[in-house]
Amino acid sequence: MDSFYKKYGLKEVINASGRMTILGVSKVSESVIAAQRFGGEHFFEMAELSIQMGAYLAKLLKVDDVQIVSSASAGIAQSVAAIIGQGSKYHVYHPYTETIVKREVILPKGHNVDYGTPVEVMVELGGGKVVEAGYANMCTPEHLEMMINDNTAAILYIKSHHTVQKSMLTVTDAAKIAKKHNVPLIVDAAAEEDLFKYINEGADLVIYSGAKAMEGPSAGMVIGQKNYINWVRLQEKGIGRAMKIGKDNILGLVQAVEDYLNTGSESGESMRQRLEPFVRSLNTIANLSAEIVQDSAGRDIFRASVKVADKKSAKEVIAELKQNAPAIYTREYQANNGIIEFDVRSVNAAEMKKIIDRLKEIMRGV
Structure with missing residues (x-):
């Protein structure tokens, strides 16, 4: 995978923003890939x-x-x-x-x-x-x-x-x-x-x-x-x-x-369970305060909501998360209120650790 990114000069992305068009929306399964392949190989x-x-x-x-x-x-x-x-x-x-x-x-x-x-x-x-x-x-x-x-x-x-x-x-x-x-x-x-x-x-x-x-x-x-x-x-x-x-x-x-x-899709309860250790780790980082919240439109989707201390704005943290490789994309809708949301539907445990490690680096500078 790394060689593919290198070959085309692309930056790896961790999608903690949700099913967003700007990031290619979502990952597809092997069965979907098989159907696409059949379509591509036939008239x-x-x-x-x-x-x-x-x-x-x-x-x-x-x-x-x-x-x-x-x-x-x-x-x-x-x-x-x-x-x-x-x-x-x-x-x-x-x-x-x-x-x-x-x-x-x-x-x-x-x-x-x-x-x-x-x-x-x-x-x-x-x-x-x-x-x-x-x-x-x-x-x-x-x-x-x-x-x-x-x-x-x-x-x-x-x-x-x-x-x-x-x-x-x-x-x-x-x-x-x-x-x-x-x-x-x-x-x-x-x-x-x-x-x-x-x-x-x-x-x-x-x-x-x-x-x-x-x-x-x-x-x-x-x-x-x-x-x-x-x-x-x-x-x-x-x-x-x-x-x-x-x-x-x-x-x-x-x-x-x-x-x-x-x-079906991943249940809200499953998201909550995966979010719990992630939120605990976020709360160990100085100047961050995290909790699990439900989607504002009432869907069965749960996210990590992170409040950033006044010493560094949420917008600054969001920008720094995107700078390095992998670029980490979050939900930015409440950045003006000092809040960053992390949607983990397309994020695995290894990627969650990368997010935690990157936030620790960023917040050291606060």
Whole structure:
């Protein structure tokens, strides 16, 4: 492994930040690698591969149909384009034509976040126009409903730790409003772990990342009602062409979903147990105070939360952790409050020791 890093001039990375796109998201299993290899070594009729793999996933997920896409972001853009075009082949070739005026996509204001790119960029790429509902710290069903008009194409709900969590309507709330006005509800659940929940709560289309909770390759999938999925699939001949996914990652994603449904992901309790000795070691380091905390969005994910003494800022420690090889990446969302979080889902015991050793070096200088 070291020779590979040396050959290409790359820096080894310890990913204690979570399933982050900037670090390649997640590691894949041997079974996923085997599926990708099979895909890479064989030819397929790509249109048929897309349909058949979607049908296979649909049976596993108990939905009408599934379209595999290159990423969750592509899923947003292609889903928006699909709902606007409604199966029109003219729209596929002219996605931004002014003859279509029904382009408004209603989004709770607290969901219009930057997750690596702004949500509204993906909506606009799909030809939609974002209309915000509610306020940054509140969106009720009434706020959502009052924004619906004759130009409303869809409602988009972002289920993510990036979004505002307090005083926000639920997916079920949004689904009731959507059905009342016969407007499709799209849920972006990119990193969410439950592959059944949001369809069961009334969403028409749900988007997942293949590389996050499921630890698959760079890929995504849109699941939901048959007619809507057909419209999404049609986008492969339009804007989806620039977002196409290869045969190896299609097969790898299907294997990852199957494995995930069979074995699940690491439980919160397992994370807690692995974190306990790590946190004890952190608390032996001068000017650091550590505890185990749950994910702020309520997911079954536990992390080490480390408070840095005032003599050295959390931002300075974060920067120093990245400097050496291996570069150690952490969750930086609370750095302005003097807190660093360590997500250990992709961190083994040997890497935890490297983190401890590096923090001891850094904190000696305080």
